[in-house]
Amino acid sequence: MPKKSLEDLGESAIESVPYLASDEKGSNYREASPLEADNGKGKIEKHTVKPWVHFVAGGIGGMAGAVVTCPFDLVKTRLQSDVYRSVYKSNVTTTATTNGLKVLQLTKNAAVHFKETFGIIGNVYRQEGFRSLFKGLGPNLVGVIPARSINFFTYGTTKDIYSRVFNNNQEAPWIHLMAAATAGWATATATNPIWLIKTRLQLDKAGTTRKYKNSYDCLKSVVRNEGVTALYKGLSASYLGSIEGILQWLLYEQMKHMIHMRSVERFGNLNEGQKSTQDKIKEWCQRSGSAGLAKFVASILTYPHEVVRTRLRQTPTENGKLKYSGLIQTFRVILKEEGFASMYSGLTPHLMRTVPNSIIMFGTWELVIKLLS
Template sequence: MSDELPPPVASPARNSFLPAKSWQHFVAGGLGGMCGAIVTSPFDVVKTRLQSSLYQEHHAKLSVPGGATVAVRKPGGLLWNFVETAHIIRDIYRDESPRALFKGLGPTLVGVIPARSINFFTYGNGKQLIATHFNHGEENSYVHLTAAALAGIVTGTATNPIWVVKTRLQLEREHHHGRAPGSWAMITRILREEGVRGFYKGLSASYLGVTEGTIQWTLYERLKKLTRNVEGKGGAGEWFGMLGSAGTAKCVASLITYPHEVLRTRLRQPLVDGKVKYTGLVQTFRLVLAEEGAKALYGGLSAHLMRVVPNAAVMYSIYEGVLSWGESR
């Protein structure tokens, strides 16, 4: 009998394309996006209305006795934008209902969960694959930038129809009376009046918005690394550093790229008297500038920042938490 040991049994080959536990990015991103969307939904409704020309036309005039209307001149300045946001939330709560502050939340959740899942999955795994195959296994800002751009394109293409429905629902009160339609009724209406192409309105602006996600991810990774070096690994200091990194990255990215949000909302507006006012990205940009000025490209900015900064903090904290939990198991 030979004293030689039998050769070890070969273990099944691990999938070399995706990193181990790649599904965690998918689950963590979806969970983080869901929680952030619920918490900040009222600001999303306000932001959409402020971005829309339909809302601005409706509130640009004030009714006076006798049926006449007079133009309303609103104060300017950044501080007024935050005051206006609070007023709109109050008016929606008083004139429509508390439930109206969560208009479009259904489509938002239907969109946010897969959007964030796809985005975090594509980015989290993409940066590892890009680093492994093109940068000798090391991550840097170029790797983060490429992965973020890829994640933005994939996410925007996959979820654009959901955001069209959400935008239409949030603008519904401005031109329809009575009970607002639900998501399925809105889908049916868009399909009947505009066809399948109607669900892809604003897609060009979404692609333009890829720059926001690219800036956000790249800056977040950089700030997270800096705060980790300052605070050291582990503990509450690193956690708060991560929250600050997420909020700061989103704030900076939003300020730089915000006009695409307004253009996208205008492109997704419903038909007015059976006509389409905004037909393309360049045409919308020129028309907004001509009719309303450059200031209109920042309509709803205060509500947007009040929503996306805490949203990013909540979303990234849950994302990082789920990944940390997965690594410890």
């Protein structure tokens, strides 16, 4: 092996300095971000995403998911309501089984739920027409676009702020938790009136019994007959439901980190521009799928709040008496009159809607961020 001159050794030492840093700051551990780019000097720079980009991308992603999955949202809302409980009576059996038959029984019930969900969609189409499958889409879009915009904007912004102020510019699970909680509370407060109108429209029967002509008529009727404060019915359940959003963001961030670390092991310090199109698409699908899986787990763990929220937003009876007047009271009434199983009414169409919705929404969000950045 030829001997190196003192000058060559000096140059080698200078070149090796960037790699003497800790693993956390080493080039192989840079965040795998679609916004990383080679600056032409052999170094990879990470560009900060501007808050307005999160706002726009979140709105577009939410709109795409809402349009595609609207029929499932309609079925979910009706199954959650006691108004349609007798109309859409489930054939799922709840008889006691031995341990050996539990898996078979669960599989059978899941198949029945899927069949019934599509059966309800078919009945709505035949009896109320194709447009009825998209009842509540107007307020849904009016709500989804600002809701997702506010959620992604607040989460991204507060995550940066919390990281900078409390954790020396470093992300951590507890930072994600704080940001997700802030985003959930801000979104619920800002958009509750829109979701109340959407729920009322989806529970409104077609034909001669129809109460509301459109979203504006529903808004006027609620304010005139029940007062402005009625627009915030179900807000307490929405705050409780922010736990679902917190869990989803936490799980999504952890799974995204795992995907990133696997990418680092495979590609080292390559930036996005040096990867093949196939690898980019594969990682994008993995991240989008992670959003769907995170939503699936979070929804199952926190679903009862959805049923309670729908009951709180129902139209009062003809005599104006409220059957469901508060969060705890609603939980008690449902458990007493209908049993614990009713706390999961509409779960199947909910999962059939929210899981692909999350995949579409987060996937679109990431693509729009790439385009706008």
